[in-house]
Amino acid sequence: MTIDRRASLKLLAGAAAASATMTGLGRVALAQTAAPAFTLPPLGYAYEALEPHIDTATMNFHHKNHHNAFIGILNAQVEKWPDLAKKPIEEIISNLSAVPENVRTPVRNAGGGHWNHTFFWDLMTPGGAKAPTADVASAINGAFGSQDKMVEAFTAAAIGRFGSGWAWLAVGKDKKLAVFNTPYQDTPHMDMGAKPILGIDVWEHAYYLKHQYRRADYVKTWWNTVNWDKVAANFKKASA
Numbered sequence: 001m002t003i004d005r006r007a008s009l010k011l012l013a014g015a016a017a018a019s020a021t022m023t024g025l026g027r028v029a030l031a032q033t034a035a036p037a038f039t040l041p042p043l044g045y046a047y048e049a050l051e052p053h054i055d056t057a058t059m060n061f062h063h064k065n066h067h068n069a070f071i072g073i074l075n076a077q078v079e080k081w082p083d084l085a086k087k088p089i090e091e092i093i094s095n096l097s098a099v100p101e102n103v104r105t106p107v108r109n110a111g112g113g114h115w116n117h118t119f120f121w122d123l124m125t126p127g128g129a130k131a132p133t134a135d136v137a138s139a140i141n142g143a144f145g146s147q148d149k150m151v152e153a154f155t156a157a158a159i160g161r162f163g164s165g166w167a168w169l170a171v172g173k174d175k176k177l178a179v180f181n182t183p184y185q186d187t188p189h190m191d192m193g194a195k196p197i198l199g200i201d202v203w204e205h206a207y208y209l210k211h212q213y214r215r216a217d218y219v220k221t222w223w224n225t226v227n228w229d230k231v232a233a234n235f236k237k238a239s240a
């Protein structure tokens with residue numbers, strides 16, 4: 001390299017950096033002309049809407065960061081296995097043995113995470129019915145004896161999940177309602193073939209900012225946010 005060239009580079013360093021940034025932006029814009037296969041679904045309510053039960057900061061980080069991380073992982077798997085973008089995620093995670101081995105673990109974790117969180121956001125609402133609809137109440141009474149007994153069993157499953165995971169009220173293969181929990185981002189579709197109608201995220205990120213280690217406090221207050229209209233819709237679909 002000549003002295004002149006070095007001097008030019010030094011003088012132009014600022015401009016070069018600016019130019020590189022513009023080139024970078026240009027590339028990003030080009031790459032985005034093909035829409036990503038997975039995108040973060042918007043919340044149906046504001047981040048602060050579930051206060052005081054679920055705090056604004058938790059909702060914000062949980063949606064924009066935790067959920068969005070799964071979207072990024074899924075989009076990265078599409079490059080390795082384009083079929084991932086061709087079927088609904090629920091269908092893919094319901095039949096993980098059909099997923100190629102080289103992407104199966106990230107599809108299980110991030111596909112489950114995406115499905116779980118999308119389901120979870122819709123289960124909460126600042127308004128909506130405060131008690132189960134007649135159909136759901138009747139099924140709950142049939143399976144558990146009463147609404148209180150179901151809440152007790154569900155709460156025990158949520159508190160009893162060791163480490164990270166989810167608790168569920170789901171329609172099993174036998175068409176009966178059951179309560180259980182799953183580890184990590186596993187969903188009731190995986191392995192069990194069950195169809196959830198209600199679920200709670202019991203990962204620490206779902207409650208630690210407000211409740212710290214007190215998971216039971218979070219579960220107790222979370223019941224105030226449940227959208228029983230949505231549970232009824234889920235029940236109808238799961239029972240069909």
Ligand code: MN3
Binds near residue numbers: 062117205206
């Ligand atoms: Mn979560």
